[in-house]
Amino acid sequence: QKEVEQDPGPLSVPEGAIVSLNCTYSNSAFQYFMWYRQYSRKGPELLMYTYSSGNKEDGRFTAQVDKSSKYISLFIRDSQPSVSATYLCAMSPAGNKLTFGGGTRVLVKP
């Protein structure tokens, strides 16, 4: 079993809808949680970074961490076609040596 599980999708949503992504993990030592966006044939780029449990909002993005359930989420509001990409969750006990989920492919349909 992988340490970090993520549904590969694809997740198809209409333009303007909320995109809901999540990851589950098994290592209770994970304290730092991140979400990356990756466009086709590009390197991942950091979207959100959260330490420990709680919520964090940045523009149209909201990240949630529930350490008691070992579950993290990313919500993307008012999705546009530019939101279409693969989203990767990543986590670490100490902020380095990130362990990644396999990524969820998101398609926003105009």
Next chain:
Amino acid sequence: NAGVTQTPKFQVLKTGQSMTLQCAQDMNHNSMYWYRQDPGMGLRLIYYSASEGTTDKGEVPNGYNVSRLNKREFSLRLESAAPSQTSVYFCAGGNYGYTFGSGTRLTVV
């Protein structure tokens, strides 16, 4: 300000050939990493370097070696390439959220 630069972008090797993937960063990061990305497997850590002169194995180090030449540069070497090493390789730098390079697509035939 280029961030993290990887060369080459594409490479085709024959089984048994060797090559070095180059990575350089201009962000003054102490930590640098090499990952490989395969379909359905996500990003897996090959090697990392916490600081100049130090390197350590990650999850999938077999068949690879690394050199942290200085603070800016961290190279990955394949001594005898195998088809199982066909992948996209990413270099990254930083902590609490990496900056990634644009990747090297390697095919071993």
